[in-house]
Amino acid sequence: MARCPGGLGRERRKRHGGSARRRRGRGALQGLVDKCSEAGLEDKARSWVSSGENQPLQPDEIERMLGGEKIEALAQQAGQPPEDVKAALAQALPHVVNVLTPEGKIPDDTQLAALGDRLARGGQSGGG
Incomplete structure (x- = not known):
């Protein structure tokens, strides 16, 4: 089964293992993006994380x-x-994932909390 951004493709699964236990350790946002992949929506999720136009969801x-x-x-x-x-x-x-991935990478939970703090203080996020 393919993975979404931050967990893209077979090579990444080989490096990080494919176990659910390891996936849980990578963060909540990665878990959400993994759900996209499991539903066959990897290309859409990739568009939200990367720069460029976000593909819509139905x-x-x-x-x-x-x-x-x-x-x-x-x-x-x-x-x-x-x-x-x-x-x-x-x-x-699509918009939320885009805003939470300003550097085109899926942050772990610690990085996500720091980004949330920065946004709450009025900082800008560049969107992925």
Whole structure:
């Protein structure tokens, strides 16, 4: 199975191992991007991390990526219909990943926290 940016391709899997335990150690954002790959959306995720235009997501791709149960749980938490949750996530996710990968690389959780602090203080992110 292919991996998304930050975990691209077979060579990277060979270097870092393919175990779920090791993937968990790479950070939450990497886990999300890995979900893209598992859903067959590697090219789209790569576009969000790299420079250039972000490929859009469709609501059905969000469901394929997260699963129906997760969508239902999120919809219940948000008090919104599942279709609205899928549409909102499909619109927001490419932009969010782009903003969180300003150097074209997926940060680990520590780097992500530092980036969040910088953005909260009014710093700029260059977008991936």
